[in-house]
Amino acid sequence: MAGLDAFADITKRNEPLAPYTYFKLGGPAEALIQPTTREQLSAVVKHCQAERVPLHILGGGGNVLVRDEGLRGVVLRLSGPAFATVEVSDREVRAGCGASLAAVISEATRHGLAGLETLVGIPGSVGGALRCNAGDRANEIGQHVRMVEVMDERGRIDQRERAELKFAPGSSNLDDPVLLSAGFELDRDDPDTIVKRMRKAWIQRKANQPLSFQAAGRIFKDPRGRSAAALIEQANLAKTRVGGAEVCDRNANFIVAHPGATARDVLRLIELVRSRVQEKFALELELEIAVW
Numbered sequence: 001m002a003g004l005d006a007f008a009d010i011t012k013r014n015e016p017l018a019p020y021t022y023f024k025l026g027g028p029a030e031a032l033i034q035p036t037t038r039e040q041l042s043a044v045v046k047h048c049q050a051e052r053v054p055l056h057i058l059g060g061g062g063n064v065l066v067r068d069e070g071l072r073g074v075v076l077r078l079s080g081p082a083f084a085t086v087e088v089s090d091r092e093v094r095a096g097c098g099a100s101l102a103a104v105i106s107e108a109t110r111h112g113l114a115g116l117e118t119l120v121g122i123p124g125s126v127g128g129a130l131r132c133n134a135g136d137r138a139n140e141i142g143q144h145v146r147m148v149e150v151m152d153e154r155g156r157i158d159q160r161e162r163a164e165l166k167f168a169p170g171s172s173n174l175d176d177p178v179l180l181s182a183g184f185e186l187d188r189d190d191p192d193t194i195v196k197r198m199r200k201a202w203i204q205r206k207a208n209q210p211l212s213f214q215a216a217g218r219i220f221k222d223p224r225g226r227s228a229a230a231l232i233e234q235a236n237l238a239k240t241r242v243g244g245a246e247v248c249d250r251n252a253n254f255i256v257a258h259p260g261a262t263a264r265d266v267l268r269l270i271e272l273v274r275s276r277v278q279e280k281f282a283l284e285l286e287l288e289i290a291v292w
């Protein structure tokens with residue numbers, strides 16, 4: 001990847017990705033690039049397209065498992081301030097896709113704007129939340145999106161309007177190479193009432209998810225009309241372990257990584273869960289997390 005020399009000051013070669021993900025597992029990226037301006041970002045994207053260099057975008061790493069061998073090509077992170085602004089105007093919150101979802105929720109709440117507060121406690125960035133339509137059965141980020149600014153593989157900026165966007169549980173049709181920023185249209189409400197709803201949602205979320213363990217988001221999508229967590233529990237797989245990876249007992253659709261775990265342990269546990277659920281219910285579980 002000699003052509004990347006032009007980006008040397010924003011590139012880390014052979015950079016371990018584990019610290020950038022919630023699982024804290026997996027090997028290095030051939031190049032981790034953290035642009036500081038849109039022009040730099042566009043030049044990197046264009047270069048990768050022209051030279052056929054594989055390109056991945058990493059947000060907060062809450063929904064990604066990196067394989068132990070790491071990955072070829074470029075991993076981009078929108079970690080600079082140019083990609084993380086959060087601004088409020090009337091009932092709209094406009095946020096860079098590198099901003100944390102938490103920052104957007106707290107800014108909206110401060111301005112008495114309601115809608116996103118029950119997403120509190122979901123780790124990660126605005127970009128990752130949009131791509132994965134972060135949320136739960138009661139509320140998803142997609143419901144509040146007015147527009148999304150994106151970058152195509154040639155580094156050109158475009159805008160997707162509400163009418164073009166499709167959101168499903170755990171996914172969206174936002175498959176453009178880079179999501180840059182988004183506008184959320186929210187409702188006015190009393191800040192104290194918003195905070196009360198936020199506290200309640202926080203308590204509920206924390207009661208149903210792994211606490212103080214290394215983990216990622218939900219491993220599998222819910223099959224139509226069923227809950228992946230319930231199927232895994234009914235297959236008696238809660239607390240099943242492969243190496244340092246264990247099915248979480250609070251919510252069986254999470255896997256926690258104990259000290260010494262490898263990405264391979266997690267992948268073997270995923271296959272074990274899949275095959276047992278297939279045997280018992282004749283249902284194939286589809287992955288929700290991204291495996292790189």
Ligand SMILES: Cc1cc2nc3c(=O)[nH]c(=O)nc-3n(C[C@H](O)[C@H](O)[C@H](O)COP(=O)(O)OP(=O)(O)OC[C@H]3O[C@@H](n4cnc5c(N)ncnc54)[C@H](O)[C@@H]3O)c2cc1C
Pocket residue numbers: 022056057058059060061062063064078097098121122123124125126127128129130131132133134135136176177178179180205209210215216217218290
């Ligand atoms: C403990 C825990 C609890 C969780 N609870 C929930 C929950 O209740 N509900 C829920 O929905 N999720 C949950 N998650 C999963 C995860 O936090 C969310 O899916 C989150 O929205 C992912 O955002 P991220 O920035 O971490 O994305 P990443 O994991 O970094 O990336 C996810 C995907 O989005 C893509 N992506 C990220 N940013 C961009 C961008 N700017 N442009 C283009 N593509 C991009 C990546 O390429 C990847 O394909 C949980 C995770 C953990 C660890």
